[in-house]
Amino acid sequence: MKLHGIGVGSMVYGVGYGFARPDFATAEVEAAADGSLTVWSGASELGQGLRTVLCQIAAQEFGTDYQDVRVVSADSEKTPDSGPVSASRSTYVQGNAVLQACRDLKEELRSLAAEMLKADPSTIEFSGGYVFSTTNPENSIAFHILTGQLHARGRRSHGFGWYDNHTEDVDKETSQGDAYSSFAWASQLAEIELDTETGEVTVLRIASATDVGKAINPKLVEGQIEGGAVQGLGFALLEDMKVERGVFKNSHFSTYILPTAADVPPIDPIIVEVPDPKGPYGAKGMAEPATIPTTPAILNAIADACGKWLKSTPAIPENILHLLGVLPDERKEALSIKDIPYPPF
Amino acid sequence: MSEFQKTISQAVRISQSTGPVGQSVVREDAVVKATGRAVYAADITRPDMLYGKVLLSTEAHALIKNIDTSAAKNIPGVHAVLTARDIPGENVYGIAVADQQVLAEKKVRFFGEPVALVAAETPEIAEAALKEIKVAYEPLEGVFNPIDALKEGAPKVHEAGNLLLHTRVRKGDYRIGFEQADVIVENLFRTHGQDHSPLEPESGVAWFDGDGILNIYSSSQYIFRDRKQVGRVLNIPINRIHSVNTTVGGGFGRKDDVTVEILVSLLAWATQKPVKLVYTRHESMLTQTHRHPTIVRIRSGATASGKLTALEAVVYGDTGAYASLGIYVIKKMALHIGGPYYYPHYKADSFSVYTNNPIAGAFRGFGILQAATVHEVQMDELARRLGMDPIEFRLQNCLREGLTFSTGQVMDQACGIAATLEELREYVKRHGLQFKKHPEHQEVER
Amino acid sequence: MDDTNYITMELTVNGRRVSKHCRSGRRLIDFLRDDLNLMGVKEGCGEGECGSCTVLLDGKAVLSCLTPMEKAIGHEVITIEGIGSANRLHPLQEAIIEEGGIQCGFCTPGMIMSGVELLARNPHPDRAEIIAAISGNLCRCTGYQKIVRSIEQAAQKMSSS
Secondary structure (H helix, E strand, C coil): CEEEEEEEEEEEEEECCCCCCCCEEEEEEEECCCCCEEEEECCCCCCCCHHHHHHHHHHHHHCCCHHHEEEEECECCCCCCCCCCCCCCHHHHHHHHHHHHHHHHHHHHHHHHHHHHCCCHHHEEEECCEEEECCEEEEEEEHHHHHHHHHHCCCCCEEEEEEECCCCCCCCCCCCCCCCCEEEEEEEEEEEEEECCCCCEEEEEEEEEEECCCCCCHHHHHHHHHHHHHHHHHHHHHCCCCEECCEECCCCCCCCCCCCHHHCCCEEEEEECCCCCCCHHHCCCCCCCCCCCHHHHHHHHHHHHHCCCCCECCCCHHHHHHHCCCCCCCCCCCCCHHHCCCCCC | CCHHHHHHHHHHHHHHHHCCCCCCCCCCCHHHHHCCCCCEHHHCCCCCCEEEEEEECCCCCEEEEEEECHHHHCCCCEEEEECHHHCCCCCCECCCCCCECCCCCCEECCCCCEEEEEEECCHHHHHHHHHCCEEEEEECCCCCCHHHHCCCCCCCCCCCCCEEEEEEEEECCHHHHHHHCCEEEEEEEEECCCCCCCCCCCEEEEEECCCCCEEEEECCCCHHHHHHHHHHHHCCCHHHEEEEECECCCCCCCCCCCCCHHHHHHHHHHHCCCEEEECCHHHHHHHCCECCCEEEEEEEEECCCCCEEEEEEEEEEEEECCCCCHHHHHHHHHHHCCCCECCCEEEEEEEEEECCCCCECCCCCCCHHHHHHHHHHHHHHHHHHHCCCHHHHHHHHECCCCCECCCCCECCCCCCHHHHHHHHHHHHHHCCCCCCCCHHHCCCCC | CCHHHEEEEEEEECCEEEEEEEECCCEHHHHHHHHCCCCCCCCCCCCCCCCCCEEEECCEEEECCCCEHHHHCCCEEECHHHCCECCECCHHHHHHHHHCCCCCCCCHHHHHHHHHHHHHHCCCCCHHHHHHHHCCCCCCCCCCHHHHHHHHHHHHHHHHC
16 A cells, blocks of 8 residues: 655754864955956865855955856965864855955955045945945946056955854753854655555655755755755665674665665755844855755654654665564664663753 | 857856845856866876775774784785884874774774775785785674663773763753643654765875975865874874865765875875875775764653643764764754754753764764754654644744753844744645644644 | 786777777776776776766766776777867756756766766657666765756757757
8 A cells, every 4th residue: 555644854953063162264365456356265165066155255245256256275285274164164154254355355445446436435335346436336446447456556455354153162061051153944844655565665755945044056055955855865765874793784885775866756945044144145054954854854754654653764664664563573672762761860 | 159158148147237146156166077077086196106005904893913914015016014003103083082093003993994004006906915914803892882882891992981972951950841741752763874975985195295295185074184183193294284175076074084184195105105095985885984873762741732841862872983073963962852942941961972883973964863853753743642733833832033942042033943844834735735634643632 | 017918908989099008907997097097987886886987888878887998999988078078068068067967076977978878869858768867877965856957958958959
């Protein structure tokens, strides 16, 4: 018999390291005479698209095109140390460092533009490839002319940015305190079909509502949401890491089964934007939030279908048949709730 | 103008009008990757380069009585065979705690732990040399789950004992909270491990310049920490190490920790030639970190009207033979085991525990994938027992501005959980989906 | 090294005649990467499970990590480097760039080769045919959605041009 079900999973994720761990990023930016920009960032591009996002942030700040920005990343003889790329922190922390580097350099550019335009520096804005005073936008200088003058007059063409995201540690005894400087939020819905004879679970669709604060690049955000959901689906249904007496038994791709295109349902990314005032343009971390809710959404959809919650992952056919009572549970290592007492208050 | 160039120039126009933030501009590395020209660590070659291989432990817990490398060293084309004794600096590293040996010295603590290194002129010769290294092990009793590992008299993975960290979270008084509860759901959960499987296995190339500068090109999430750790093991000042991130073929937390950087640098130091070390998929899976398997006992209570009152949980995280980031993963799990909901009373304990299992470390989710698996089944079961819609029950209890997290931290206006749930509520409606009724679950009349 | 371990590889690679005296008994991927410097051919598992090393052998998608190099003698091999370049992209390369079907990029060359083979034998594939064609190519980053869409879009581009 084929049973059908839907389920929801939600999560909160403290972005960054917390616990008084170093959580900083550094960046430098240079405006060349022709208006092209170089950003030095110590953070690694892992494929998530960080460098593209940093290009966009710098271009936004200088009012230029993102293709005029080049990001040089993670080379100890070129870039400053920016901390690790992990904990969903890079857009947030590295993005803020780049923002600060740009704003540092903009101070110099702003004062030069004010001199050239005979305007108050506080009225100078950067937009659409031009620099102008808001009091008289007609009177403008092309950005590349301004940077040309910056170099011709021997002015400062470098900006430096540092952003510190660290929090104090929580109390040692009670863990009370401000643990994280930013939180990320996500909820997913999974629709599944469960074959009661084979124990097989097929995911029919996933809807992923992920709060990213601000999608600096919506397509990259979708990529994280879709890829994250599939990693979660792999964990829930396929990737049964078998370890027997310390030996990882299925440590080959022939036996450790990763999701293929054929295992993946349509995924509907729903980008939610509740801005974080501390994030660059309101952005939050989102790489991990995109993968976390998938497994619980699937487990709850299984329960919606058959009335029982699987409490021992993964939801491979064997475990589902145990759950349905079709197969007797003969696992040796079975633990009971009594074996796990709660520690004292 | 091709279609592609048109798309690009269109993107340029859009960004010029409103600024690029918020635009789906094409990624800056898309063309180099689509044309196969992106340079990953394994794609780097140097003149006179050697190939490194690593001999992995075939025991999960054993004393090393002897390592005989003489036959391997005599194979033509082999330039170096290294064991722990050859390490010029300290034989230790670790991302959070320096508890891991670069090459196993007196004992091995997991199946797949590096024991010896070879550098040879071809990968085939290096492979042949590995087979000639004879390691005499004296097997020790091992410990393979965190509950057993904490028992009195359990075999010790490390001298100081198997408990890496105990985290306590105490907010309010859970006893009061459970007294107020009309429905209590209690469960035991077990979550399994997961392999990150980035499509690019861990890879690196290292060489010394004539002036003694060590160059390391590797696939890493944090070259600056790799560099510090290499310096300590090779006894080289950090400023004489040049670390470069190549194109990275996926990380997901796996490459947050040191992968091949120290090993390939040791071989470059010993041979004074460029050395490339690329793990096979199998070696990658055995040697690198994984997602923590966990055991969680939890109970959560709610009033008949659907308000959460209390949570009590205990988490056991199996961090394997070395800590990696297992301290913070399992600590974070204790803080997040209640999920994005407001509990006035919250009591959670987590234990990060050493075993002789594969190492667990950072993996996309960092303990919260496991936590969410637990707290979301709890929420669903509570909703069903209360006869409430699962989304409404979550919305009724989710964190909002002014409410406090498990640590007492007050949520600010950036708290977005309700917005994500409202989106799903709309989605369910729009697509005509429905939660099934399971009358057998319901305890509370509505 | 003993000369009996050497062989002359004569074949066509990316449209060019190649004649190379080199060590024998290796895999096609080793010959392509180590002897011809075609580094776009990626090794993700070496066991024929991930598809990263996919190349075309006489127009058919093959796993170069499972193919003995000698099997390519006298035949035609096309790798990602022979599909298109930055200033002359193949429609599928254009599509995967525009759709955002690339993240870490490690699976991308193999994925594109499987897609190119599909489009050559079936210019109007449906979704199921696309999924079947790339189901031997693992991707750990994208969740496949945008890759499938890229192939759909490339099919449209190719039929309208």
